[in-house]
Amino acid sequence: MNGPWQITAAAGLDERGLVGARGVVAAYDPGHDPGERLRWQAVSQAPYPDFRRLDPLGKAMVMTAELLDADAFAPLQRRRTAVLFGTEYGCLCTDLRFAASLAGPAVAAGLFAFTLPSTALGAVALRHGLGGPTLALSLPAARQHEALGHARDLLSSGAAEACLCCLGDWLPAAEAARAGAPARTKIVALLLAPGDPPPEALVPDGLPQAADAVACILEHLRRERPPRG
Amino acid sequence: MTAPLPVLGRGAVSCFGVGVRALLEGVFGGECGVRPLRRFAGLDVLTAVAAELPADVVAAAERTGEPLAAAIATAAAREALAEAGLGAGEVALVLATTKGDLGGVVGPGDGLGSPGRLLQRLAAGLGTGGPSLAVSSACASGLSALAVARRWLGAGRARAVLVVGADVLSAFVLRGFSSLLALDPGPSRPFDVQRRGLSLGEGASAIVLGAPGRAPLGVALAGAGESNDAHGITAPSPDGEGLLRACRSALADAGIGPGECAAAHLHGTGTTHNDAMEAAAMATLFAPGPVPPLTACKAQLGHTLGAAGGLESLVAMEVLRSGVVPGNRGLAEPEAALPFVRGRAPAGPGRVVLKVAAGFGGIDAAVVFSR
Numbered sequence: 043m044n045g046p047w048q049i050t051a052a053a054g055l056d057e058r059g060l061v062g063a064r065g066v067v068a069a070y071d072p073g074h075d076p077g078e079r080l081r082w083q084a085v086s087q088a089p090y091p092d093f094r095r096l097d098p099l100g101k102a103m104v105m106t107a108e109l110l111d112a113d114a115f116a117p118l119q120r121r122r123t124a125v126l127f128g129t130e131y132g133c134l135c136t137d138l139r140f141a142a143s144l145a146g147p148a149v150a151a152g153l154f155a156f157t158l159p160s161t162a163l164g165a166v167a168l169r170h171g172l173g174g175p176t177l178a179l180s181l182p183a184a185r186q187h188e189a190l191g192h193a194r195d196l197l198s199s200g201a202a203e204a205c206l207c208c209l210g211d212w213l214p215a216a217e218a219a220r221a222g223a224p225a226r227t228k229i230v231a232l233l234l235a236p237g238d239p240p241p242e243a244l245v246p247d248g249l250p251q252a253a254d255a256v257a258c259i260l261e262h263l264r265r266e267r268p269p270r271g
Numbered sequence: 272m273t274a275p276l277p278v279l280g281r282g283a284v285s286c287f288g289v290g291v292r293a294l295l296e297g298v299f300g301g302e303c304g305v306r307p308l309r310r311f312a313g314l315d316v317l318t319a320v321a322a323e324l325p326a327d328v329v330a331a332a333e334r335t336g337e338p339l340a341a342a343i344a345t346a347a348a349r350e351a352l353a354e355a356g357l358g359a360g361e362v363a364l365v366l367a368t369t370k371g372d373l374g375g376v377v378g379p380g381d382g383l384g385s386p387g388r389l390l391q392r393l394a395a396g397l398g399t400g401g402p403s404l405a406v407s408s409a410c411a412s413g414l415s416a417l418a419v420a421r422r423w424l425g426a427g428r429a430r431a432v433l434v435v436g437a438d439v440l441s442a443f444v445l446r447g448f449s450s451l452l453a454l455d456p457g458p459s460r461p462f463d464v465q466r467r468g469l470s471l472g473e474g475a476s477a478i479v480l481g482a483p484g485r486a487p488l489g490v491a492l493a494g495a496g497e498s499n500d501a502h503g504i505t506a507p508s509p510d511g512e513g514l515l516r517a518c519r520s521a522l523a524d525a526g527i528g529p530g531e532c533a534a535a536h537l538h539g540t541g542t543t544h545n546d547a548m549e550a551a552a553m554a555t556l557f558a559p560g561p562v563p564p565l566t567a568c569k570a571q572l573g574h575t576l577g578a579a580g581g582l583e584s585l586v587a588m589e590v591l592r593s594g595v596v597p598g599n600r601g602l603a604e605p606e607a608a609l610p611f612v613r614g615r616a617p618a619g620p621g622r623v624v625l626k627v628a629a630g631f632g633g634i635d636a637a638v639v640f641s642r
């Protein structure tokens with residue numbers, strides 16, 4: 043099954059704020075606590091009680107996916123829509139928090155299921171009723187855009203008819219320091235679906251082959267979309 | 272639809288020892304690798320058992336200086352490449368793991384639980400030079416990795432793909448599953464009405480798949496299917512809807528119907544929800560025709576997480592090669608009225624075996640092996 047497969051919707055979340063289908067939703071001052079940014083009300087007023095049970099990665103991914111244009115999902119067969127995640131550190135933030143709980147009086151049982159990056163993906167799939175293949179791909183920051191190539195492989199094989207492809211990492215400074223890794227709190231969500239090119243370019247022509255494609259995509263989205271209100 | 276992809280080579284490291292032969296003799300011989308905790312004796316967990324690697328295997332791995340997960344993955348990979356008669360530079364590489372090497376998260380090291388870092392070690396150690404990818408889809412990782420390999424070969428991205436699965440036990444994993452009350456205090460009893468949870472295990476698997484052509488081992492990967500039941504974060508849909516779609520997708524990919532299954536090798540964790548879900552899915556999948564012999568081997572190997580799909584696929588392949596279905600160890604009274612094998616049984620007359628898996632996040636996967 044061949045394309046053309048197009049990126050029909052895009053949204054992102056990073057230390058500077060949130061940008062979605064309708065523009066820049068929120069902007070944060072430098073140094074803003076990344077944990078403080080994970081508030082459901084920043085993206086939607088619709089109730090979502092399960093949000094509080096998610097781990098930080100799950101919250102970031104669900105929030106980012108929520109920022110996508112709802113109309114972009116409308117023509118899709120959700121049961122045939124896959125969910126991929128290109129990430130370097132995956133659920134490392136949660137792994138470290140769970141590991142820390144092992145030394146305490148009570149193991150953080152509520153975190154354990156989230157010590158798999160695919161659980162956060164499952165939360166996105168659950169929120170949007172997506173029933174296709176679901177997998178996390180371990181890719182360094184400079185190669186996370188390759189997840190789109192894997193998404194296209196999946197679509198071409200007929201395993202899915204559309205793909206929600208998330209890229210990035212959620213590794214705040216505190217956990218990054220413990221791991222000896224660079225802090226990185228950026229997630230983008232791209233919806234890959236059949237269709238003609240949209241009137242506006244949602245991402246740069248081709249994806250950058252240089253470091254941090256996610257940052258490039260976010261920069262592009264901010265340039266192309268005005269702040270709301 | 273991609274043609275069947277011949278299996279060219281196999282490798283394994285399991286609780287029964289190093290090598291595919293040890294794995295298959297243990298499983299088909301009805302042995303149980305779930306034994307009293309040894310490396311983790313005294314750990315604060317709600318079980319007294321696990322399927323640990325033999326002490327001499329762990330010692331040999333330690334002598335390599337590599338993290339245990341990397342050492343056993345490498346050993347399995349080398350066995351598979353040797354059987355395939357291929358050099359590492361001739362294959363692409365897909366790795367399935369859930370936690371890889373947890374060094375740096377718990378204790379010293381730099382693995383950070385990253386599948387990508389384990390992949391780097393494995394690729395460097397083997398000397399592979401083609402495309403490589405590490406996938407993580409919870410306990411379905413192994414079958415997802417086979418599906419990735421199938422797509423690569425179907426698209427002509429590689430002429431041969433080495434699919435490796437690996438995971439090792441740790442206090443992190445044992446205490447995690449214990450905190451979820453998911454562990455059986457003793458050896459697990461999948462599908463039994465008295466089942467109380469799973470037994471964890473560890474190991475590594477390796478399967479070399481080739482482009483369509485001669486199958487020197489007499490078995491090929493004929494189809495793959497993946498889905499998400501979008502029902503809950505950890506609990507599967509009770510009616511098995513997601514697994515059912517994955518199975519139908521795999522069978523359609525293989526171009527066959529469910530009536531051609533000689534047997535089905537199930538995920539069979541021993542948990543209340545998983546086993547009930549699988550039974551529901553199998554009853555629906557094969558209806559109105561007869562359900563083929565059903566088997567699972569986590570009661571023998573333990574739940575090896577990222578290695579499970581690969582290790583259990585090796586068992587599924589052997590069902591096809593031998594015509595024998597090993598029994599469900601520990602199964603005294605099946606909860607569901609389905610043909611779960613006890614002891615040993617001949618495989619059905621069909622020409623394929625279905626292998627299935629499920630994982631947290633609503634993930635389901637299925638593959639079809641054919642003669």
